[in-house]
Amino acid sequence: MFDFRQLRYFVTVAEELSFTRAAQRLYISQPPLSQQIQSLENDLGVRLLERNKRNVSLTEPGKLFLDQARQILDKAEEARALMADAATGFSGKLRLAYTVSVTFHPALPQMLLRYRRFAPQVNLMLSEMYTEQQYAALLSGDLDVGFVRDEPEHPGTARNIRLDVIDREPLVLALPTNHPLAARESIWLREVAMEAFVVQPRELAATLYDRLAQIAAKANFHPLIRQHAQQINGLLVLVAAGMGLALVPASMRSVNLNGVKYLRLEDPDAYMLLALASRADDTSPVLQRFLNVMTEPE
Amino acid sequence: MFDFRQLRYFVTVAEELSFTRAAQRLYISQPPLSQQIQSLENDLGVRLLERNKRNVSLTEPGKLFLDQARQILDKAEEARALMADAATGFSGKLRLAYTVSVTFHPALPQMLLRYRRFAPQVNLMLSEMYTEQQYAALLSGDLDVGFVRDEPEHPGTARNIRLDVIDREPLVLALPTNHPLAARESIWLREVAMEAFVVQPRELAATLYDRLAQIAAKANFHPLIRQHAQQINGLLVLVAAGMGLALVPASMRSVNLNGVKYLRLEDPDAYMLLALASRADDTSPVLQRFLNVMTEPE
DNA sequence: ACTACTTATACGAAATACGTATTAAAGCCC
DNA sequence: GGGCTTTAATACGTATTTCGTATAAGTAGT
The missing domain is CATH 3.40.190.10 (Periplasmic binding protein-like II)
Structure with a gap:
């Protein structure tokens, strides 16, 4: 089977139409270049170059192969470039x-x-x-x-x-607008210790669930869980419906649901990563x- | 620069997901296979295969490169096939x-x-x-x-x-249908020795020109040239117009021009190659x- | 005819790839 | 859990390949 080297050698000779000049461009001496070209022709079973002791020219098959060789070398270079990108994390999939x-x-x-x-x-x-x-x-x-x-x-x-x-994002308390404390700006969680809460199932969102339990524990109470919702925005719907209060990340403030008010929590642990x-x-x-x-x- | 061999080795390992099995398929021992893959990874600057002493798997860059390597090898094989055709004269241009x-x-x-x-x-x-x-x-x-x-x-x-x-095609004599000899089937050229001839210029069709001269010489006369035509079918038009007689290959009989009759020539040299x-x-x-x-x- | 130039051949040296032997590490089996 | 098996990596000597120097052979131009 032929070789990338032989392809490069052949393309150079085809461009220079001279073994001597091509060898100079390739930084090798002329005899090995002749040998490699012969080996390539031998391998392909076709004479690619016509040399008559004075000048070199491409045969018809040689012209066809020059095109092929260039394509192969380009494809190899492309693959190398793709790998260079992949190595530095600039290509691939995520x-x-x-x-x-x-x-x-x-x-x-x-x-x-x-x-x-x-x-x-x-x-x-x-x-x-x-x-x-x-x-x-x-x-x-x-x-x-x-x-x-x-x-x-x-x-x-x-x-x-x-x-x-x-x-690191603060947690806020979502509560219905008709709630007695809805006018407040901020609140401690212990102030709603006797209220009911709506949460996501612990199997799906353990951290938020545990965080509520942890803050409550520090305030010496155990939160009453009344309803569950699969998604976090589902919690807000339950809050608006008056089914309970919810602890959510502050970025949920961007959900402007009718009947829901968000209060900043004073508890030091009321944050989420x-x-x-x-x-x-x-x-x-x-x-x-x-x-x-x-x-x-x- | 990497090598066709390294590409083939890599593709085989990627297919087998095992250096040992790949080495068997490639009819080499396992250590050089490891070496070549290392050399390839080294050259590309990316780890293509993840090996953890028990099983081998492709990395994400490795998956990308497997595709590239297959394409390059296919292209090379295609080029080789094209050359095989070119070597036996089945592809190229003529x-x-x-x-x-x-x-x-x-x-x-x-x-x-x-x-x-x-x-x-x-x-x-x-x-x-x-x-x-x-x-x-x-x-x-x-x-x-x-x-x-x-x-x-x-x-x-x-x-x-x-x-x-x-x-090897016989020559025929083209003459006008109103010519006295037009009723004949065959003729010797010497029978029209005194007639005028129309020919192509010698610079364009030397052989036919010289052949007429040669047959005439054997019959001891020198043909009188009255008119010239560039193309051979132009001669027939001149014949139909009564400008002279013409010597043409027998296949010109397929030109059924009104006013032109073709006679077989008895002269032994009245042929054309x-x-x-x-x-x-x-x-x-x-x-x-x-x-x-x-x-x-x- | 001679010179200059170009490719091909011969052969020894350097580089490269391969194989055998061995190591290291991980899973499997009892 | 300890020994066994399996698998890939390493070490090193050998074989192959490739390269360079020297030389030959052939052609074009002077």
């Missing part, structure tokens, strides 16, 4: 997930836009998933990175998940590049 | 010319058709040329092969022209194959 609550975070669209400008060749595949679903998908290899609301100290189920915190979850052993350049871009300040 | 008189030969279309069925990948470029024009074009490299009416003994101008005779002209030093497989097909009996 399967990205996010929880519903993240879609209300104002920074998400602009961060994704920034990344796209940075690495436009990366094929982004977005999907919406619950936090626990993301962890499972990461570990099974169906997902590369996910936006979650979790803490590095207790990452959901598995220990093979890496979390990079990219934002926005983090990027990925497999701890995933060294993919695309992922590393993505994490870099997302965690860098500007 | 610039072919013919004189006007040849277009009336009944065998020409069917021979070209046969060749096209035989080597459909060859790009045929046809053009009409005078015999001498063909010789000049052959020598200057503008033409590959031409249909001419000439004799191997005196091929026009140059000695670097090869002639392959493919047909149809031949293929090509450069004697042209070893192009396409040409050789064409000459073979044209000169073979069937």
Whole structure:
């Protein structure tokens, strides 16, 4: 089988129409060049160059092969360039997930836009998933990175998940506008200790569930859970309907639902982290590049 | 720069997902396979395969490169196949010319058709040329092969022209229907020794011109030339107009011009050869194959 | 006819690839 | 859990390939 070297040699000779000049351009001596061309012709079973001791010209098959050789070399160079991009995380694909609550975070669209400008060749595949679903998908290899609301100290189920915190967001209390405390600006959670709460199931959003329990525990009460909703915006509907109060990230304020008021919480632990979850052993350049871009300040 | 071998090795490992099995399929031992893959990864600057001492898997860049490598190998194989065709004269291009008189030969279309069925990948470029024009074009490299009416003994101008005779055709005498001898079936040229003749200029069709002179000389007369025509069918128009008689190949009988009658010539030298002209030093497989097909009996 | 130039051949040296032997590490089996 | 098997990586000597120097052979121009 012929060789990339032989192709390069042949193209050079075909361009120069001289073995001597081609050898100079290739920084080799003339005899090995003759040998390689002979070997190539031998291998193909066709005479590519007509040499009559004085000048060199392309045979008809040689013209055909020159075209082919150039195409092959170009394709190889293209593949090399693609790999150079892949090595630095500028090409490839990235399967990205996010929880519903993240879609209300104002920074998400602009961060994704920034990344796209940075690495436009990366094929982004977005999907919406619950936090626990993301962890499972990461570990099974169906997902590369996910936006979650979790803490590095207790990452959901598995220990093979890496979390990079990219934002710390206050929690707010969502309550019906006809609630006695609705006129207030801020509140301590203990002031609504006797009220009912609506939450997401712990299996789907453990962190927010546990955070409510934790703040309540510090205030020496155990929250009464009356209703559940699968999605976080479903909670707000339940709040508007007067089914209870809800603890949600501050970015949910952007959801202007009739009958819902948001109060700042004074409790020091009333915050939530926005983090990027990925497999701890995933060294993919695309992922590393993505994490870099997302965690860098500007 | 990486190598075709390394690409083949990589593709095999990627297919088997095992260095050991891949090495067996490639009929080499496992260590050099590991070395070549390492060298390839080193060259590209990317880890293509993830090996964790128990199983091998493709990295994301590896998946991209597998696709690229397959494309490159396919392209190389394609080029090799094209050259195999070119070597046996089944692909390439062939610039072919013919004189006007040849277009009336009944065998020409069917021979070209046969060749096209035989080597459909060859790009045929046809053009009409005078015999001498063909010789000049052959020598200057503008033409590959031409249909001419000439004799191997005196091929026009140059000695670097090869002639392959493919047909020997009788000459006939074209004369006006109102001519006294028009009722005859055959004739000796000496019977019209005193008549005027119309011919093509000697610079354009030397053979036919010289042949007339030769037959006349054997009959001890020198033909009187009254008119000239550039093309052979132009001669027939002149004959119909009563401007003189003409000597033409028998295949011109297919031209049923009003006022023209064709008589068989009894003279033993009244024949003409149809031949293929090509450069004697042209070893192009396409040409050789064409000459073979044209000169073979069937 | 001689010189200058170009490609092909001969042969020894350097670089490269391969194979055998061995190591290291991980999963499997008892 | 310890030994066994399997798998990829490393070490090193050998074989192959490729390269360079020297030389030959042939052509065009002076």
